[in-house]
Structures are given as structure tokens and as C-alpha cells.
Amino acid sequence: MSTTLAKPAAQNALTVPQKALLKMGLKRDIDLALHLPLRYEDETRIVKLRDARPGDVAQIEATVVNCEVSYRPRRQLVVTVDDDSDTCVLRFFTFYPSLQKALAVGSRIRVRGELKGGFIGWQMVHPTFKPAGGELASALTPVYSTVSVLPQTYLRKAVLGGLARADLSDTFPPGVTESLQPVVWSLRDSLHFLHQPTPDVALATLEDRSHPAWQRLKAEELLAQQLSQLESKRERAALRAPSFARVEDGLHDQLLAALPFKLTHAQERVGREIAKDLARPVPMHRLLQGDVGSGKTVVAALAAAIAIDAGWQCALMAPTEILAEQHFRKLIGWLEPLFAPRGLRVAWLTGSQKKKERTAMLALVASGEAALVVGTHAVIQEQVQFRNLGVAIIDEQHRFGVAQRLALRAKMSGEGLEPHLLMMSATPIPRTLAMSYYADLDVSTIDELPPGRTPVVTKLIADVRREEVIERIRAQVAQGRQVYWVCPLIEESEALDLTNATQTHESLTEALPGAMVGLLHSRMPLPEKRAVMSLFTAGQMAVLVSTTVIEVGVDVPNASLMVIEHAERFGLSQLHQLRGRVGRGAAASACVLLYSAGEHGKLGETARARLKAMAETADGFEIARRDLEIRGPGEFLGARQSGAAMLRFADLDTDVHLLEWARQMAPLMLDRHPQLARQHEQRWFGGKSEFLKA
Incomplete structure (x- = not known):
């Protein structure tokens, strides 16, 4: 298969955009062909301002009737254009003299941007523009994921070049697509269409990836993943290990x-x-x-x-x-x-x-x-x-x-x-x-818990009610129970969060005279950590303030209350793990999720979904399913992703039918069409599939 870029040995001879392509993993022609657009811009038609609606991304042709630099409320270039049906103000907050020259009064331009309507009329902020006239695009214009040193125009050209040169021959065994509705498009047609869709396509089918071209890409990707996994499983089955029989009375x-x-x-x-x-x-x-x-x-x-x-x-x-x-x-x-x-x-x-x-x-x-x-x-x-x-x-x-x-x-x-x-x-x-x-x-x-585990009641409480929570802790300690108070530890703001944990420790020590309150965090020397943990495990310490080092493995049956501060910052599985530290004995146990609603008094959508799931269910499988829904497989899998090729196109929620198909197809393909299977895997993963053997 030909490649678009020079070999690594000639790395120094590469231009900045070429180096950027390599850094993005776009090394082979097929990599470029599979680098699909994030969205599309419609440059196939001109609209009149009178026919537009606020929020539309529109392309107009108009004459510049005014161009001036304004200093209120900040320095900006303000350009007024007229398309014979209405006027529109274009605002540029960063500009050079060359831009002013190109937008001189009397110039006829073609402008594209998001239209904002209001009582002062139409506006566009930092639209793209070029001289009016010339042919309109015949297909939607793709917008790709890129980096600052790699302009869209360069990337578009590179992608189309890769698409033209890549080997897009069909690797599905003969007769397969007939059984896989709605996957009726070939890979070649699908890729050409997705890079340059015709203007009559329903944009919604491209955005939700339900279009037949997208279905083909997803089926291809899932098949590659299943082939790779099955191959590694078979290779492992060919290896040898010592065999151990269970010895009677051993x-x-x-x-x-x-x-x-x-x-x-x-x-x-x-x-x-x-x-x-x-x-x-x-x-x-x-x-x-x-x-x-x-x-x-x-x-x-x-x-x-x-x-x-x-x-x-x-x-x-x-x-x-x-x-x-x-x-x-x-x-x-x-x-x-x-x-x-x-x-x-x-x-x-x-x-x-x-x-x-x-x-x-x-x-x-x-x-x-x-x-x-x-x-x-x-x-x-x-x-x-x-x-x-x-x-x-x-x-x-x-x-x-x-x-x-x-x-x-x-x-x-x-x-x-x-x-x-x-x-x-x-x-x-x-x-x-x-x-x-x-x-x-x-x-x-x-799938069952040992007998004697008490169900844990989960409560969501805003941090403005912190005093009520401390009162609850007081009551638990008075009954001889133990309490965890977990503070988040986010690497980017580690110092800030350690201060938070230290301050919480101080305030709880003050609020609970006579009770031993301990502090545990990741920066403490190990002997200190051990000493704190053994005091808590032995029941001498009433309250343990900690960052998430207690997330797994800690077993203190006498602990009956878990308070998680800034619960909105934690992942769902992590919250579930923390909740699992209580309810290990016979005492009624509770988990309090203290959340902070932020400056505007509103929780983000993801945080709200997490906290809601925690309050609604204690079933780890249901929690995991919702966590996958909220976070997607990349984050959910953690370190596994350095080995398994992440799915870029398929969605495990909506594409289960394609996944089932790929699971059935993989063994047939490896057994009956090994050459096609190899070609298919190579196309999708290059050398990456080796890692799956772990």
C-alpha cells in the first residue's frame, strides 16, 4: 500500500503540516481515508437574509456598505454588508490591515457564518469570506478534527489524496452484505460519500450516523475488532501452561x-x-x-x-x-x-x-x-x-x-x-x-453478596447543608460507629485539594471534641498511612478524612457512614466503589453525596446523571451500564485502551446488531477466508493489534 508521507528516517525533511499529520496518526493512505469529518458546511447554495432564521449557518453574497474600527466595548473591526434583501453586521475581534483592505466599502463578497438575530438586526462573528462570484461547491464541505498548525484546506487535500490512492477493495467475504441490512454500500462508495456528501442528503442521518455509508464503516470497524480479539484468543489457546488438578484434602x-x-x-x-x-x-x-x-x-x-x-x-x-x-x-x-x-x-x-x-x-x-x-x-x-x-x-x-x-x-x-x-x-x-x-x-x-451485608441508603445533599451532615456524624460517633469523609483529589489541582482535605480534617476535629479524627492522603509517607489505617481498622479512630486512597479493599465492618465531598467530581464507578466501604456489618449504613452546584447554582448534565444513578440503584451492573452510557468506553476502560483499539465510529449502545453480526462473522472469516481477514485487520489497525495479546 502506498504512503503519502516520507519514511521516518527522512523525518527532518518533513514540513510542519506533514509532521502534524504523523503526530495525529495519519501515516498511511488508509489512515487519511478513515479520518472522517466532524461536521459539514453547506457551500452549495446562496441564501437571502430575508429567508434566513436566527442560528442558521448561512452563505450570502453581499456588498460592503461600511467598514470601520470600533473601540467599544473592545477593539474590533465592524463591517456592514447588504445583500439587497437586508443588511448584516460582521464583527472581527482579531484583524490585520490586509483584512480591512479586503473588506473595503464597495467590495462584493461571499460570506459564510452563523447568523445571530436580534433587535439590532443580523450579525455574524468572525465569518469566513472570499470575493463573490465563482462556482458554488457541488458537495458539502467537510470539517475535520485537526491541530492549529494543520489548516483545514491542507488537511482536506491530504485526505482526498489518501482516499484516491488507498486500497479500498472489499474485504467482506462474497455474499455478506446481502445478509447485513442496511449495510448495502461498499467501503469505497461509503468513504467517498462521507468525505464529500451530496447536498440533498438529510444532514441528520450524517450527524446520528444512521446513514448506510456510516453503517458500512461501523460494520467494518467492529469486524476488525472481533477478528483481532478472536485471533489473540486462538493464539493464546495454542500456548502451553502447567495443569493443576485439585487435590483431595489438599x-x-x-x-x-x-x-x-x-x-x-x-x-x-x-x-x-x-x-x-x-x-x-x-x-x-x-x-x-x-x-x-x-x-x-x-x-x-x-x-x-x-x-x-x-x-x-x-x-x-x-x-x-x-x-x-x-x-x-x-x-x-x-x-x-x-x-x-x-x-x-x-x-x-x-x-x-x-x-x-x-x-x-x-x-x-x-x-x-x-x-x-x-x-x-x-x-x-x-x-x-x-x-x-x-x-x-x-x-x-x-x-x-x-x-x-x-x-x-x-x-x-x-x-x-x-x-x-x-x-x-x-x-x-x-x-x-x-x-x-x-x-x-x-x-x-x-452475582450475589455474602449474607449479612446491610443495604446502604444513598442521599444527595447540597454542600450548603454541611452542618446537618456533621450533626449526623456526631450521632453515629456517639453510638460507637465509624465514619469516612472522602475529599476528591484531582491531579491538576492537587495542592488545592490537599488543602481542602486538611481543612476538613481540622473543622471535623473541632466539631467532634473527644473523638479521634484521622487524615489520610496520597502524599503521606507509607508508615504514616499504615499507622492511620490501623487505628481506623482497630476501631480507635472515629472519623477518617481521606482522599480516594481508601477506594478499594478497605474492610471495616463498624463503619456505617460514608460522606463523599464534591461528589459531582467523581466517576460513577468510583462513587460506587466508595459506597461499598460501608454496609459491611450489621449496622444500618448510609452514603451521603455532598455536591456543590457551582457559581450559577446548576450542576452539569453529566454530574447530574451520575448522582441520579447513584441515588436510584445500588446494583453494580446497572451502575456500570449507566457509567458506560455517560462516559463512553474510552474512559470506562482505563488502561486497557493502550492495548485494545478504541472504537472510533461504532457505538456500543446503538450498534449491538452490528456487534452481534461481527461476532458471528469473525470465526467464519478466520476459518474460510484467512487472507481477507488479515487484509481487513491490517487496514484498520496496522501493527496495533499485536497489543491485544495481553
């Missing part, structure tokens, strides 16, 4: 007997699914999802026990030290009594460890004495050498990038074997997301 059964609670039916079912995977000589690639507090850690511990029984090691990696430590404490409590008679240990690895402790842990891991290794990103560092890693467990998997997951898989000894991979998430994956971005994963779902 470590798994001993752990089960020692647990101070009975597993739920959902935990038992999911445990069987994982055990079945571990018994096969093919690497497990399973996502274990379950709502906050559904008991995923114990399921992971039972899976680890099966591998450890067979003489292999297991690693558990969590995104933060606090979460890793929560797992570590739980696992030590459950497993160490069973490990001791066997001479096995649980090792702990994090970035903040002292050199001496770290060296000792690395030796335990290398010798195999550490049967279970728990930690943060430190687990995948180069100096960590496992004797025989059999199972890798990643908690809150969406917070790890693809490269980190690949590094964990690479920790296997050089026997040509892969470790089994179990990923856990407390953010349930909506069905359409599982069908598309997670099509290469097997999904196990814990």
Missing part, C-alpha cells in the same frame, strides 16, 4: 474448612470455573468480576491454593500499596497457618520497601519458598525472579496497562510455559463491553 480443601464463613453459591460456581481452567494445559485468561464486597479475594486465594498444592508459585498484583496490603493481611490470616507445616511463606513486594527487607523477599521468591507473592508493580520488576510462577492474579485489572500485564506473563521460567492469568474487577463489565473489548477473555461473575 491445601484448597484445608483452606475451605478453615474459613470463618461459608462461600456463597456464586463463589462456589466461579471457583469451579477457575479450577476447571487450571486443570487444562492451556493458559487461563479469565476475568473474575463481582460487585464491591462480593468476596473475590477468597476465590482468588482458593485458586492460588490449587497451584501451590501442585508445587508452583502464585503472584497477586494490586494497583496501590494500601490495596496490596489489605490482600496481604487477609491472605496471611487465611494461608500462613496452612503454609507453616509445609515450610512455605507469603512474600510482600512493594516499591517503598527498605533494601534489606526487599533483598530477603527476592531470595524467598527465587528459591520458591515464597509460594505466594503479593505486591504492587514491584512484582514485575526485572530483579524479581520466580522459581516457577504458575498463576498470576491481577486485581483491579483496568488500572494496569497492557505492557504491565505482558511483563507479569513473562515471569514464567524458560520452559516454554505461560502462567495462568486471573484478572479481578469490582467494576462489572456491561454486556456490550464484554462482547467487544473483552471478547478475548472468559468472564466469571459473582
Whole structure:
């Protein structure tokens, strides 16, 4: 396939616009052809001012009747034009002498812009214009997403060039489009049309992407994604992993007997699914999802026990030290009594460890004495050498990038074997997301909570009623209950938000004499964090003011009230995770979402939708579905997007029928038309699909 730009070796010889094209990822002709317009401008007709309506984007031909620089209320060029039916004032707030010259009185011009009507007549602010006359455009003018150094005119020319040169031959197997209504257009016709639509098209069908040309593009994109995911799943199925059979009365059964609670039916079912995977000589690639507090850690511990029984090691990696430590404490409590008679240990690895402790842990891991290794990103560092890693467990998997997951898989000894991979998430994956971005994963779902969990009442309260909330805290503390108060921590304004957390801590300390109020935030040294957390966990601290470091993994059954300040700043899944920190004991629990309506007393639409969803449902799956609706897959998936190619055109909400079709078509195409499948993937992803193998 030909390319429009010079090879990277000649990078210095490229012009500024060419470098900008490369930076935007428009390297190949097909990339340019698939860079579709954001919107269109209609330059195919001239309208009269008398026929226009306020808000119209219109093109008029008129004569300049006045041109002057005005200084009220600010410096601007004010030009009055007359099109023989009415007059219109053009305003330019940035201008040069050349602009004044081009708009001299008597000049006949063609002007295009948004018309604003009012009691003082028609106006356009910074319209585009050129001399009148000349032929009108025969198609709608595309407006592309671009950067400041890349003008629309240059980009339009580059896109049309790419479109002319790109190989747009059909990669759908013969006879496919007949079965896929309304996808009847070819890729070539669709792309040519979308870059230069005829003026008679209903603009609404282009804007809502329901036009047959858009349907073709979406079907193509979803098929490419499904092919890529299925291919990586098949490649993984060809790899080898150690197989572990569950031993009768072994470590798994001993752990089960020692647990101070009975597993739920959902935990038992999911445990069987994982055990079945571990018994096969093919690497497990399973996502274990379950709502906050559904008991995923114990399921992971039972899976680890099966591998450890067979003489292999297991690693558990969590995104933060606090979460890793929560797992570590739980696992030590459950497993160490069973490990001791066997001479096995649980090792702990994090970035903040002292050199001496770290060296000792690395030796335990290398010798195999550490049967279970728990930690943060430190687990995948180069100096960590496992004797025989059999199972890798990643908690809150969406917070790890693809490269980190690949590094964990690479920790296997050089026997040509892969470790089994179990990923856990407390953010349930909506069905359409599982069908598309997670099509290469097997999904196990814990869909019931352990008995004894109290439903949490959620209340939305404006921050002007803060005093009432403090009164509520006073009552809870008097009853011997504990309370979380969470302040947001947004990176761009970290200093400001830390001040907010510190001030909240001070004001609550003052308002609650005699009660211990603690402060926890990300900048504190780890020993301090640990000390604060242990005081709260032990029940000595009544109120914990914190930034979101307590989001996951903290388990304090006596905590009955969660206050989330500036709740409008948090994502829906994050709010749901935070709410899950209360209601873990028998006491009636509540979550207060304190929101600030801003200067104008109005909440943004997205923030309102989030808070409304939180108040209406406690179902993690429903929360996840609404979160996907509000945020879209890019944000929802977090770090996964560095591997999975994001959908640019298809919409998981409206295009489920196309997704279903692509899921059925992908295996047929890989089996019967492998050459077309390869060509299709290459067109859409280039080399990017390699990353999906994580």
C-alpha cells in the first residue's frame, strides 16, 4: 500500500503540516481515508437574509456598505454588508490591515457564518469570506478534527489524496452484505460519500450516523475488532501452561474448612470455573468480576491454593500499596497457618520497601519458598525472579496497562510455559463491553453478596447543608460507629485539594471534641498511612478524612457512614466503589453525596446523571451500564485502551446488531477466508493489534 508521507528516517525533511499529520496518526493512505469529518458546511447554495432564521449557518453574497474600527466595548473591526434583501453586521475581534483592505466599502463578497438575530438586526462573528462570484461547491464541505498548525484546506487535500490512492477493495467475504441490512454500500462508495456528501442528503442521518455509508464503516470497524480479539484468543489457546488438578484434602480443601464463613453459591460456581481452567494445559485468561464486597479475594486465594498444592508459585498484583496490603493481611490470616507445616511463606513486594527487607523477599521468591507473592508493580520488576510462577492474579485489572500485564506473563521460567492469568474487577463489565473489548477473555461473575451485608441508603445533599451532615456524624460517633469523609483529589489541582482535605480534617476535629479524627492522603509517607489505617481498622479512630486512597479493599465492618465531598467530581464507578466501604456489618449504613452546584447554582448534565444513578440503584451492573452510557468506553476502560483499539465510529449502545453480526462473522472469516481477514485487520489497525495479546 502506498504512503503519502516520507519514511521516518527522512523525518527532518518533513514540513510542519506533514509532521502534524504523523503526530495525529495519519501515516498511511488508509489512515487519511478513515479520518472522517466532524461536521459539514453547506457551500452549495446562496441564501437571502430575508429567508434566513436566527442560528442558521448561512452563505450570502453581499456588498460592503461600511467598514470601520470600533473601540467599544473592545477593539474590533465592524463591517456592514447588504445583500439587497437586508443588511448584516460582521464583527472581527482579531484583524490585520490586509483584512480591512479586503473588506473595503464597495467590495462584493461571499460570506459564510452563523447568523445571530436580534433587535439590532443580523450579525455574524468572525465569518469566513472570499470575493463573490465563482462556482458554488457541488458537495458539502467537510470539517475535520485537526491541530492549529494543520489548516483545514491542507488537511482536506491530504485526505482526498489518501482516499484516491488507498486500497479500498472489499474485504467482506462474497455474499455478506446481502445478509447485513442496511449495510448495502461498499467501503469505497461509503468513504467517498462521507468525505464529500451530496447536498440533498438529510444532514441528520450524517450527524446520528444512521446513514448506510456510516453503517458500512461501523460494520467494518467492529469486524476488525472481533477478528483481532478472536485471533489473540486462538493464539493464546495454542500456548502451553502447567495443569493443576485439585487435590483431595489438599491445601484448597484445608483452606475451605478453615474459613470463618461459608462461600456463597456464586463463589462456589466461579471457583469451579477457575479450577476447571487450571486443570487444562492451556493458559487461563479469565476475568473474575463481582460487585464491591462480593468476596473475590477468597476465590482468588482458593485458586492460588490449587497451584501451590501442585508445587508452583502464585503472584497477586494490586494497583496501590494500601490495596496490596489489605490482600496481604487477609491472605496471611487465611494461608500462613496452612503454609507453616509445609515450610512455605507469603512474600510482600512493594516499591517503598527498605533494601534489606526487599533483598530477603527476592531470595524467598527465587528459591520458591515464597509460594505466594503479593505486591504492587514491584512484582514485575526485572530483579524479581520466580522459581516457577504458575498463576498470576491481577486485581483491579483496568488500572494496569497492557505492557504491565505482558511483563507479569513473562515471569514464567524458560520452559516454554505461560502462567495462568486471573484478572479481578469490582467494576462489572456491561454486556456490550464484554462482547467487544473483552471478547478475548472468559468472564466469571459473582452475582450475589455474602449474607449479612446491610443495604446502604444513598442521599444527595447540597454542600450548603454541611452542618446537618456533621450533626449526623456526631450521632453515629456517639453510638460507637465509624465514619469516612472522602475529599476528591484531582491531579491538576492537587495542592488545592490537599488543602481542602486538611481543612476538613481540622473543622471535623473541632466539631467532634473527644473523638479521634484521622487524615489520610496520597502524599503521606507509607508508615504514616499504615499507622492511620490501623487505628481506623482497630476501631480507635472515629472519623477518617481521606482522599480516594481508601477506594478499594478497605474492610471495616463498624463503619456505617460514608460522606463523599464534591461528589459531582467523581466517576460513577468510583462513587460506587466508595459506597461499598460501608454496609459491611450489621449496622444500618448510609452514603451521603455532598455536591456543590457551582457559581450559577446548576450542576452539569453529566454530574447530574451520575448522582441520579447513584441515588436510584445500588446494583453494580446497572451502575456500570449507566457509567458506560455517560462516559463512553474510552474512559470506562482505563488502561486497557493502550492495548485494545478504541472504537472510533461504532457505538456500543446503538450498534449491538452490528456487534452481534461481527461476532458471528469473525470465526467464519478466520476459518474460510484467512487472507481477507488479515487484509481487513491490517487496514484498520496496522501493527496495533499485536497489543491485544495481553
